[in-house]
Amino acid sequence: MAIFGKKYFKVELERLERKDDETLWMKCKACGELVFKKRVRENNNICPKCGEYFFLTAPERIELLVDPGSFEDISRPIVAADPLQFIDEDGKPYSEKVKKAQEETGLANEIIIGRARIGGYPVILAVMDFRFIGGSMGSVMGEQICQAIQYAVQERAALVLISATGGARMQEGILSLMQMAKTSAARKRLEDAKLPFISIMTYPTTAGVEASIASLGDITLAEKGALIGFTGRRVIKQTIRQELPEDFQTDRFAFEHGIVDNVVKREQLRDELIKILRLFAPLLAHSSAVAGEAHQREAIV
Amino acid sequence: MAIFGKKYFKVELERLERKDDETLWMKCKACGELVFKKRVRENNNICPKCGEYFFLTAPERIELLVDPGSFEDISRPIVAADPLQFIDEDGKPYSEKVKKAQEETGLANEIIIGRARIGGYPVILAVMDFRFIGGSMGSVMGEQICQAIQYAVQERAALVLISATGGARMQEGILSLMQMAKTSAARKRLEDAKLPFISIMTYPTTAGVEASIASLGDITLAEKGALIGFTGRRVIKQTIRQELPEDFQTDRFAFEHGIVDNVVKREQLRDELIKILRLFAPLLAHSSAVAGEAHQREAIV
Amino acid sequence: MIYEELQRQIEQLRALSRNGVDLSEEIARLEAKLAALKRQTATPAPSPAPSPELDDWERVKLARHPKRPYALDYIQALTEDFYELHGDRLYGDDAAVVAGIARFDGQTVVIVGTQKGRDATENVRRNFGMPHPEGYRKALRVMKLGERFGFPILTLIDTPGAYPGVGAEERNIGGALAQNIYELFNLKVPIIATIIGEGGSGGAIALAIGDRVLMLENAIYSVITPEGCAAILFRDASKAPEAARALKLTAPHLLRLGVIDEIVPEPPGGAHLDPEMALCALKSAWQRHLREVLALPVDVLQKQRREKFHKMGLYEEITESSFS
Amino acid sequence: MIYEELQRQIEQLRALSRNGVDLSEEIARLEAKLAALKRQTATPAPSPAPSPELDDWERVKLARHPKRPYALDYIQALTEDFYELHGDRLYGDDAAVVAGIARFDGQTVVIVGTQKGRDATENVRRNFGMPHPEGYRKALRVMKLGERFGFPILTLIDTPGAYPGVGAEERNIGGALAQNIYELFNLKVPIIATIIGEGGSGGAIALAIGDRVLMLENAIYSVITPEGCAAILFRDASKAPEAARALKLTAPHLLRLGVIDEIVPEPPGGAHLDPEMALCALKSAWQRHLREVLALPVDVLQKQRREKFHKMGLYEEITESSFS
Ligand SMILES: [Zn+2]
């Protein structure tokens, strides 16, 4: 349990680099080629040979998007409780499952919230980590998202939510369902404050999260390769007893059915966010010098 | 032009009966049977043999719906102008076309607005007459509908709009199109005053009227046999070069596609309106004794 | 008495209003106060008769009992002049959702519910009470109509969940649910939600945001069906009874968890054995709660509604002393 | 100067505001006043250069010219950082409508327009600029997004009309147009509509409700296409040129009829011959009008918008003396 001591699990991006050092090479699952790990990381966790997207942890995602050195973890120091005293088939209580996830990920929870700048513009980030019990939404995620909204309002920052989640945290029962209500209710505060809410859906964004806060963005982006939908493919297949369309619940499907504003490649997400934030700049707290600069630079181009 | 003298075309229901007296019998177009005209009239202009709906003029429609003796024509004394100096292929100016329609129908315009009671509840009626240049919406209809809205607000009455129209009055050009805006803008006054707007779509309710005021009801009813849509069947067929679905733009189609709340048989329209008005009664001006009575009667049943 | 005095004051203000002064707000506030006063002297809420605690899985079976009263049964029995409205004005109508206007306790209300079918034919038409996006959009349209006229809203929830189908996903079922939840918080009229049978996950909560959330004694409300939970977590769908117990999806549990406000008692053995009694119990609960929420000014109502749901959830604080 | 004094006053109020007093309304009113004052001293609107009157049918052909600048050409040339948004969140996306956020003249704005294709492939994708309901619903969604943030709205109209197809009717195209018209009147931000090419009937007016309605010199705006009018009224579609003249669908006629506020001049021969000039003219018109409407408080803006359209129409009073 050594991990508990570290500043209550605060994420510090500088420490990320070291973790990969165990082996230098990895095999791409898609093309089978051996690729240099460092090269993959520099390439936004995309295979340099075939373009396959590898999984991004929440800290990696944050690193990918924010201005270097600007990120500060402001997660509320809370962790999951076990309201139902839930025990799964392996006889393991929910609380152990949570501890295991904490040890494996080095994170306190399935979501990190932080203050950062993106292209100089002030944002509050809320980023899910799918490794942590499927990034599912329990009471902690609900509360952290509400906290993120409150910070955004206090600091006049944009809210950027990055979803990577299988939905609600079953093990918290009805209380996980109620987080759909809790987060959707809080979302109004951003509207009242005229602050933009940008929702980014990645692989996967489904069920309880998709059917609440993630679908309430002013602007909604799908990361290329995203899976977006309410009900899982397997359940639908069982119900309708038919094959599903090839592109069912893909990024393209979501775009064609009017569910997302744009599909954005991972390597362009940061630039896309800067483009959007720039339009809302007058509503945000004073942007740093970088923003002004970046703005001018691009205005000339 | 004798007709012009009569109280500026005010509609008086008591005079209606006499017009039919020329012949006693008529042949049903649908079943070919000879039917007694008076019987047809008593049957809401529905063939007593086969159930075919015959056309209803605006005065006939009003008579069908209102409490006997309660109707008062409050149309503004205006008639169509000829803003474009429009002359059709027969060389006839628009103004003559209007005069001809006036003579043939005994009406000043394509719409009649009036104050009435339905089941004792106060309503302002706006009723189109398809015989009058296809019941198309020109500047007069736009103005009369706005007047009707104003009366409804002043008198705390429900607005009941009965559409029978091919759409905009082409001969008034862009000004007819602008009536879509004018009427839709005025509709807000009913909302602000918390007064119900019941839109009844009959055969036909299409184009400019369907795409504006007729689609803005709090409650929308289709009369059985109605034709409801924006673009005419012929134009669509020409465009897509395919056969149209059997039920295209029928009452059933509108219901199944979520466009109307209910499809109502002609002979039940009045009762249906009373049912609806009763629910809004607390928002309407004091209803007459009849309403209270009718209400109690039906509450017991 | 104090409230006769208040009543007189209100009438005087009304008279003034008729002379062109806008005092509607003041009048509304006084009326709220009056109602609150009256409430204090009224009879208190009946504490639910402590019927013998049934096993959770037994309750699941009761909640799904084919003879259990459905939404329209409550509507027909408890309201007068119900007028059903149809269609979302966008795509279609959905018979798995019923929505309309009615009179309840002398007051015009909007009622929206999910509706199961009583036999096979009706179940096909009602899709076993599993709505498509157009059902939720119809519901929202009608609830907004209620808001426009100041009619309070009653919702009745009895659904296995939103329909898991291709068309539903194509028409953004997730977005429809999210939109409903969001908009329900913003509605300017009182909302009383009642779980009468199955409260199935997202498809249920999209109609169950209310100033009061009531639940029938043998109803269930859950983030996932026991079968689904068993299949995913226990890798064995037949373990549904265990999952049902693990999920704490019955009314007594939910009351303890702070998710519902009140349990509406059912006759012993379930509402289907004596529907009259169940109907009666819901009627009196509605009357009591409706009177309470109607007495509140809109801003207070909305604030309380938000706060009520904001409090839901359970987590633990980490403090430095947690680690030693 | 008086408006420096006013400026100072506004700043003082702002300072007060920071101490917790809500003076936003007062500040807004003063700012409007200030802007109005500034406007009075600004340069007046240029009266459109009286280019030789073209025949109405010639104008129809110019309005439909395949090389004419389309909505995206104006957006790309006149705005910065245009960010296009997609989808109606209900059913689909519609490439016949473009909608997004951009910066114009230092101000974030929402822009919505109908978009034709430049070649066959693009025209298939853009459906020749004829939107389906999802296009109008996307437009409304994005305009409401603009309203939420206080961004003024610019619309660009260039469409033969809403698409006449089965799917459009199934998804209630008439209702979608009606809803847009209705909601545009209620939006709390300034709206400037510009007819840049074809303004085709209901499909055009559903985006053309504005505090200002501008029209390019060779654009047309009509209740029906000349071909449609000829077919119905003259029973001969080839008589479109006559119908075009009869319909009075060109900018000078519409200015006279009080339907548009200003004609935006085009280069001789049409905008496609010197797009730069057309773009420039629209830019300066937008700047001028935007400044004016931004100066108005919301309630005044909405009232004027309603009144503007309420006045449209022409009829004759019947008086007793009409009959003799
Ligand atoms: Zn690879």
Ligand SMILES: [Zn+2]
């Ligand atoms: Zn017959």
